[in-house]
Amino acid sequence: MIGAGKIKQYANVLDKPLSRGRQEVSLSAFAFLFSELVQYNQTRVDNIAELERRLEDAGYAVGARVLELLCHREKGNRRETRLLGILSFVHSTVWKVLFGKVADSLEKGTEHEDEYMISEKELLVNRFISIPKDMGTFNCGAFVAGIVKGVLDGAGFPAVVTAHFVPVEGQHRPRTTILIKFAEEVLQREARLG
Amino acid sequence: MAPLAPRTGDAVFANVERVNAELFTLTYGAIVRQLLTDLEEVEEVNKQLDQMGYNIGVRLIDEFLAKSNVSRCIDFRETADVIAKVGFKMFLGVTASVTNWDPEGTSCSLVLEDNPLVDFVELPDTCQGLYYCNILSGVIRGALEMVSMKTEVTWVRDMLHGDDACELRVKLLKQVPEEYPYKDDD
Numbered sequence: 001m002i003g004a005g006k007i008k009q010y011a012n013v014l015d016k017p018l019s020r021g022r023q024e025v026s027l028s029a030f031a032f033l034f035s036e037l038v039q040y041n042q043t044r045v046d047n048i049a050e051l052e053r054r055l056e057d058a059g060y061a062v063g064a065r066v067l068e069l070l071c072h073r074e075k076g077n078r079r080e081t082r083l084l085g086i087l088s089f090v091h092s093t094v095w096k097v098l099f100g101k102v103a104d105s106l107e108k109g110t111e112h113e114d115e116y117m118i119s120e121k122e123l124l125v126n127r128f129i130s131i132p133k134d135m136g137t138f139n140c141g142a143f144v145a146g147i148v149k150g151v152l153d154g155a156g157f158p159a160v161v162t163a164h165f166v167p168v169e170g171q172h173r174p175r176t177t178i179l180i181k182f183a184e185e186v187l188q189r190e191a192r193l194g
Numbered sequence: 195m196a197p198l199a200p201r202t203g204d205a206v207f208a209n210v211e212r213v214n215a216e217l218f219t220l221t222y223g224a225i226v227r228q229l230l231t232d233l234e235e236v237e238e239v240n241k242q243l244d245q246m247g248y249n250i251g252v253r254l255i256d257e258f259l260a261k262s263n264v265s266r267c268i269d270f271r272e273t274a275d276v277i278a279k280v281g282f283k284m285f286l287g288v289t290a291s292v293t294n295w296d297p298e299g300t301s302c303s304l305v306l307e308d309n310p311l312v313d314f315v316e317l318p319d320t321c322q323g324l325y326y327c328n329i330l331s332g333v334i335r336g337a338l339e340m341v342s343m344k345t346e347v348t349w350v351r352d353m354l355h356g357d358d359a360c361e362l363r364v365k366l367l368k369q370v371p372e373e374y375p376y377k378d379d380d
Contacts, residue, residue, distance in 0.1 A: 013316045024212035029285040032250045037225050058224040065220055098217045
């Protein structure tokens with residue numbers, strides 16, 4: 001049974017030097033792994049909303065760790081306190097480290113004050129995924145949405161993050177938008193900070 | 195068309211698209227965490243990881259054969275060498291070494307000094323029976339089964355249990371000749 005156990009220090013993992021982050025694995029290794037993640041979760045759920053939830057949870061754990069790692073390594077332990085700061089951290093640094101390039105675009109929502117969108121022509125995780133018609137609007141980008149949510153929550157900017165397909169004219173595959181809706185307290189704090 | 199020369203692991207790895215190893219490591223960690231929460235029994239998680247690895251292996255072998263241009267291996271020794279030098283390099287970016295051959299040549303050890311799956315990982319006391327990298331044993335088993343070799347893969351050393359490297363013992367059980375799935379006279 002899994003419980004709260006004391007971490008035994010064999011070779012203390014915290015004493016090991018942090019790698020520079022340059023090591024790479026093949027894209028297909030990641031794609032295979034991701035497909036197994038999705039397939040495993042499909043067996044544990046009854047509907048699409050739950051599947052998205054589970055992928056998001058998996059991504060959340062990744063996001064929390066990515067935040068710690070990048071804050072320490074790339075930013076010298078400086079914390080972002082402003083909204084635009086954390087958004088540009090996600091859009092540039094996080095994306096560059098995880099996916100090898102900055103995100104295609106970062107936009108502010110026009111209808112609501114608390115919405116921001118990060119768009120990508122084709123998410124890396126969706127490269128080798130095709131969605132059957134009967135799964136409707138399901139998007140495996142929920143994993144990436146979870147990563148973003150993990151980063152934002154860990155940095156003190158609670159938000160609801162979802163992934164959506166947005167059809168684009170002239171392009172066969174729709175592009176993916178990660179929609180970030182910040183919590184009330186974030187906007188209030190941002191207004192107070194001026 | 196003249197047969198293409200087999201490429202070394204480094205050459206193939208340089209030619210495939212690559213992603214950051216940390217994304218891979220953290221995703222694998224998320225998978226293991228999900229399995230532990232769902233299944234709760236360490237043995238069950240080991241089995242599930244092996245099964246997931248098997249599913250990956252049966253598809254991975256196609257990509258491996260297509261991209262690496264290796265010719266048919268003459269014997270199991272060559273197979274093990276190819277897995278260690280080309281296979282691991284091509285997918286995980288690290289090479290393994292082959293050691294401890296038994297006298298009949300059917301069983302060997304693959305030793306990984308550097309394993310991207312276990313970066314940042316520490317096993318808590320409650321999960322000491324967990325073979326964290328069990329997905330690798332499934333991948334090897336699945337891939338070899340698709341090229342007509344039935345194998346058994348077990349763990350000898352594990353970095354998360356305090357050893358200095360990850361060591362897998364691969365034992366060839368039997369060669370299964372390919373069966374033609376349809377009867378000719380139907």
